[in-house]
Amino acid sequence: MTAFDVMLPYYGDVALMQAAVRSVLAQDDPDFRLTVVDDGREPGVPEWFAALGDDRVRYLRNERNLGITANFQRCVELSRADHVVIMGCDDLMHPGYLSAVRAALAAHPQAGMVQPGVEVIDGSGAVVSGLVDTTKRRLYAPSVQGRRLLGGEELATSVLRGNWLYFPSICWRGEALREVNFRDGLSVIQDLALVVDLLERGEQLLVDNTATVFQYRRHAVSESSVQAFSGTRFTEAERYFAEVAERMAARGWHRAAAAARFHSASRLHALTMLPGALRRGQRDGARRLARHAFGR
Structure with missing residues (x-):
């Protein structure tokens, strides 16, 4: 069995998804399997995956559109590895993401979640630091130099004040993730709910700021969006x-x-x-x- 399942629930921009996939395949730690669960109908996508010819990649297209929460739940159910990443289909891994997470877990094997170092990029891929992320860092995120293990009421209080985590970058302990999964009926706040549910089970979060290894894409909110x-x-x-x-x-x-x-x-x-x-x-x-x- 591979050490890491990278699950990619996909819907939307094809080019950004392809960039996300390439970033996973470029990992310097080869012990992973990438599973893409396609919840859309974009033309040419199945053919693109078939042409990859990479046995580390599994591509599945849903028979019908499940919606974001049900597709996330399916990704969790399909995972098998000891550790699981549920990556955004427009985010990017640095080549050292998995090796950094592996090192963090070796130092703190009791961690049920690992939040590695993250930088935020915009729609074009430029590194940015907008109001939302500045507020996360300055008002809500705990001060961490290197690595720090958090859990219990301390962490629940922190994330319920303001969710400073970058969900697609987190590596989860697979067994706990599969037992809890995402809650039905939530489509916006399901990531926070999952973290709190895991904290109630006694899981701990390891924050590892020793290196920036993940790029989280934040798109601007369009004024034209009703x-x-x-x-x-x-x-x-x-x-x-x-x-x-x-x-x-x-x-x-x-x-x-x-x-x-x-x-x-x-x-x-x-x-x-x-x-x-x-x-x-x-x-x-x-x-x-x-x-x-x-x-x-």
């Missing part, structure tokens, strides 16, 4: 934070419960979206965003 400023995404967030606050309180993790109730980063995100909704005349969206941002 859905982006509708505020509907925050309805799911409000439901999740209310539910998880009750769970944290029942567990006796009262600081984590308070962080969930206030969910400061989610409120700040809604506040930054509010001017765009107002400029577009989306009154209902602006009301939803204001309600989430100000707790009304």
Whole structure:
């Protein structure tokens, strides 16, 4: 059995997906299998994978569109390795990603999740540092020099205040991931929910900032996007934070419960979206965003 399963749930831009695949195949640690689960119908994609002729790559196309959460769940179910990466189909690995994760796990084998060093790129591949990621680093992410193991209420409180993790870059302990999987009914906040569920099981996160080994692609929010400023995404967030606050309180993790109730980063995100909704005349969206941002 290979050491790492790299799972790639795919839908969307073909060229970016192909770049992501090439970055996996360029790893200096060869002990991996890449599985691409195609949830779309872009022409020429199956033929491109067939032409690769690489036995480390498995390509599957869903018979029907499953949607993001169900496709992520299928990726988890298809995984078999001891450690699993669920990579974004437009993100990039540096050649040393897997070897860096392997070294981190060798130093801390008890870790259920490994968050390696990440840099953010835009749609064209340029390294950027926008408001969202600056806020993540300065307000929410813990200070880590080298490696640090986190878990329990400490980490639950931290990520419920503001989710500073870069989900597609995380390497997960396969057994725990498969037992928990993604929650049904979540399409926006499912990554945070998965982390919290694993923390409740006693899993720990290893933050490893010894090297930058992953590029996370953040696309600009288009002013022409009606859905982006509708505020509907925050309805799911409000439901999740209310539910998880009750769970944290029942567990006796009262600081984590308070962080969930206030969910400061989610409120700040809604506040930054509010001017765009107002400029577009989306009154209902602006009301939803204001309600989430100000707790009304």
